[in-house]
Amino acid sequence: MQSPIPGYLETILDSVRADTSGHVADYIPELADSDPKPLGLAMCTFGGNLYSVGDDGTEFTIQSVSKPFVYALALQRRGWNKVQQTVGTEPSGEAFNELSLDRNTKRPMNPMINAGAIAVNQLINGEDSSVEDRVEEIREFFSALAGRELSINRALCESELETADRNLSIAHMLRNYDVIQDAAHDAVRSYTLQCAIEVDVRDLAIMSATLANGGVQPITGQKILNPDVCRMALAVMASAGMYDAAGRWMTTVGIPAKSGVGGGLIGTLPGQLGIATFSPRLDIQGNSVRGVKIFQKLSKDMGLHLMAAEPQGEYALRNIHTEGQDSVIRLQGKVNFPAAESILDEMVDHDFTGQRLVLDISRVSSFNRMGRRLIKEGLRSLREEGFEVAIYDPEDILKDLQYSDGTEAETLGSLESRSLEEKD
CATH class of the missing domain: 3.40.710.10 (DD-peptidase/beta-lactamase superfamily)
Known part of the structure; x- marks a missing residue:
């Protein structure tokens, strides 16, 4: 991507x-x-x-x-x-x-x-x-x-x-x-x-x-x-x-x-x-x-103003791994611009092998405007490369699911999402 x-x-x-x-x-x-x-x-x-x-x-x-x-x-x-x-x-x-x-x-x-x-x-x-x-x-x-x-x-x-x-x-x-x-x-x-x-x-x-x-x-x-x-x-x-x-x-x-x-x-x-x-x-x-x-x-x-109460988003990419035919991208914490840039950098270099890419944001506490925009555009780019892309968002954190081209991101239902829950 x-x-x-x-x-x-x-x-x-x-x-x-x-x-x-x-x-x-x-x-x-x-x-x-x-x-x-x-x-x-x-x-x-x-x-x-x-x-x-x-x-x-x-x-x-x-x-x-x-x-x-x-x-x-x-x-x-x-x-x-x-x-x-x-x-x-x-x-x-x-x-x-x-x-x-x-x-x-x-x-x-x-x-x-x-x-x-x-x-x-x-x-x-x-x-x-x-x-x-x-x-x-x-x-x-x-x-x-x-x-x-x-x-x-x-x-x-x-x-x-x-x-x-x-x-x-x-x-x-x-x-x-x-x-x-x-x-x-x-x-x-x-x-x-x-x-x-x-x-x-x-x-x-x-x-x-x-x-x-x-x-x-x-x-x-x-x-x-x-x-x-x-x-x-x-x-x-x-x-x-x-x-x-x-x-x-x-x-x-x-x-x-x-x-x-x-x-x-x-x-x-x-x-x-x-x-x-x-x-x-x-x-x-x-x-x-x-x-x-x-x-x-x-x-x-x-959200770059030094005096803004904007939390930093370090280590927002939890992991990328394969589950069956799915490549699962797990995020965590707060996703702002620095966090999104780091996530995208990892995604650009990753060799995705699954038929479907799933963005799991069940552990994300919040997105700021730019973090949300960049992550969605990254998914759109992967979709345009031929991947099937879906989002697992059980807490409705992402909210705006529309890509910049007017289409909407696919979300996973509760039954599908059970296999994605991380085993602690």
């Missing part, structure tokens, strides 16, 4: 595709000439399953989406005390390029605004590092997170430096208060090269999933960051990742996130998955218009 998840993600893209509001970042010459049409979406689970649709292979510069990852690298290499001496963790409520410092400490308010990101960049590879050595360490770190070699768009970097007066002003302010030691031009060049690393949405989803997975890259299995570092990076993303729209974002979407003026947007659900979108047109806060809408839809459909 084929997983229904890519099809669902395609419907999400189709729902926002017609929206042409917003504008590309026209204050950077190279970005001003970029194509505003690409639209991509990727999702990577903590188990290492990657789903991507749309323009998922289109590369773009990471820009400010780099900030939480470089902050995590600084924490990993320099430690909490050193990083905390350089940058705070409080939301500023200001635009990303505001010239401001904490009035008491004279440090940047957090690492997600440009002042904080420039200061954090200077911690990488030590304060005495050359620009090229520092940037190479960041590029290698990003490559490990993505699981492939990433490159730097140096032409875009030079274009961005032509209009970097505001960031230069920020760097001079940081030097004035001894937050950084490099010359202002070198500090801004180092930060701009960091932002010019090229990625696609698949890379960003995997990188985000690494934070969700406590620092273990979910596809390569490499341990890159400590869990405490990931926790701190995600906490700052939650409070400050969307700049002066952070409060509204956490209220409506509820996913730790970070945007970039190149059109990228990431979200990370701890212990669950990483999500990334790409759409270059930006709103007034500098966030991708269609990317924000996609996240709003995903959060609502999949």
Whole structure:
């Protein structure tokens, strides 16, 4: 069978595709000439399953989406005390390029605004590092997170430096208060090269999933960051990742996130998955218009809001076994999106041999909307492959038995179901 998840993600893209509001970042010459049409979406689970649709292979510069990852690298290499001496963790409520410092400490308010990101960049590879050595360490770190070699768009970097007066002003302010030691031009060049690393949405989803997975890259299995570092990076993303729209974002979407003026947007659900979108047109806060809408839809459909009282669905697949001519798929507990994705992943790889497939949900306590949708679509996919499919649901948990094509799932009667009762 084929997983229904890519099809669902395609419907999400189709729902926002017609929206042409917003504008590309026209204050950077190279970005001003970029194509505003690409639209991509990727999702990577903590188990290492990657789903991507749309323009998922289109590369773009990471820009400010780099900030939480470089902050995590600084924490990993320099430690909490050193990083905390350089940058705070409080939301500023200001635009990303505001010239401001904490009035008491004279440090940047957090690492997600440009002042904080420039200061954090200077911690990488030590304060005495050359620009090229520092940037190479960041590029290698990003490559490990993505699981492939990433490159730097140096032409875009030079274009961005032509209009970097505001960031230069920020760097001079940081030097004035001894937050950084490099010359202002070198500090801004180092930060701009960091932002010019090229990625696609698949890379960003995997990188985000690494934070969700406590620092273990979910596809390569490499341990890159400590869990405490990931926790701190995600906490700052939650409070400050969307700049002066952070409060509204956490209220409506509820996913730790970070945007970039190149059109990228990431979200990370701890212990669950990483999500990334790409759409270059930006709103007034500098966030991708269609990317924000996609996240709003995903959060609502999949029950991803961190503050929602949504139980997690671990170990929802009890077993798959054969009884006579039936292949029986037994589920248990609460089935939400992560649980359904894990179940479908097992079903995709399973070699079903019975003439009939029976989904036994007698031990399932509840489905959320997305869990129910995906499980039903998985059954429909198996039916289209030629299997006879039925559901054993003695407690009427599933309720809505209609597939997306308008047909209804077959249910087993009480007499047939007796042979399916598990012997304890």
